[in-house]
Amino acid sequence: MIFELKNIIWFFGLIFIQIFFIDALDFGTYSSYFSPIIIIFFILKQRLNTTVFQLLTAAFFLGIITDVFRNTIGLNTSIILIITFLKPTFLYAISSKEDIEKDVDLNLFNIGILRFLLFFGISIFSYHLLFFLLEQFSFHNFFTIIFRSFINTISGLAFLVFLQFMFIYKK
């Protein structure tokens, strides 16, 4: 169930970390290469038996709240909805339906490091690519955008691995 307490904490926790930690990080001239968007983790980690209706609703509010803080109203929302809708496509592109249990969270420890990197990597890369394209609203400097998306995906994945070791890992 998506509306349980643990998920609500993750929902607001991720928004908090995104807005007040990741967006506030300063890497000088290279800041635009290290501003990953990690809120999508909330949607990607949900169990397979979560209904699409619940996922889309959560994605909509996750996007809107983030947008209000970042002054990009509609931008994150529209892309997070697309990625939510494409989540099963990405997941079944890298593994068969029987491989993953339906009632476990899709995190590093439950699906394995390789599947985690592939599934989360593809999703987060698509997110960033669409985000930068829609933000700029042109294909100008397309290869720079791909490079930025790639670097942001790597930094995002590294941060998510760190988060999961902090908050999910149990011996």
Place this chain on the structure above:
Amino acid sequence: MRNIILLIQKYRNFLFFLFLESIALFFLFSATNSYHHYNYLTSSNSITAGLYNLQYSMTSYFSLRDINNQLMVENANLKNQLLNKEIVIGRKYVRHQDTIYKKNYLFKEVRVVNSQYKFFKNNLIINAGSNSGIEKKTGLIGTKGLLGIVMNVSSNYSSVRPVINPDFGLKILHKKTNSWGDLSWIPEENNFNNVFVKNIPIYTNINEGDHFITSGAEGLFPRGILIGRALSIKENIEKQTLIIKVKLEEDFSSLKVGFVVKNEIKEELDKHLNLK
């Protein structure tokens, strides 16, 4: 009818996705016109700006030393200006004590609660709004140079369009030659510490390191506020103009304080500007 219901049932997830997506896209593309965008769904509204304020109050403690240094420099500059002025006023002008004499520009000190600098359309939030007398379309300067223009005012906060926003535009001057140019920030080519100055005639003698200042043409800023120094100069042979990359004086990644500039006689100037 039954078939339509069955069809809707079959594709209900996709239809729900389309519904939410269209709301999101509506928000996105009507963002610059929508009443709600300007009044509720911006980071200058009381809830979001309040949270940013909380973050600011927690982190500002750690940068007190830098702020102190900035203020000391600012104080020194002001004292310098003030002392120089008194001599001139004492000798030549007496009207500084005259109540009829109206000051051209008033300054109100504000704190920068949130500064975006790595996005496409960056935005600043300051901790003063209509309750403190801040109005739309007034200028904001920092301790070192130009910052931006106030675009949206709520009762206790205002959002500012900084120089590093593609929608920002201003007429500026090359300090040595007094040549006019247009300032613009191109997200794909500039980062948060440089801008372009265009439309300066090709024969103008500009060297690297030269200062650019505000012109005061729009009445938003007084003339002579520092913007930055020329980093590199290219020639646009087709248009017979120069394209100059300018390093900004202000560091948008570490803004703390600023001054809102209010032009007391802007209405009068606007009448002249609107004359066609």
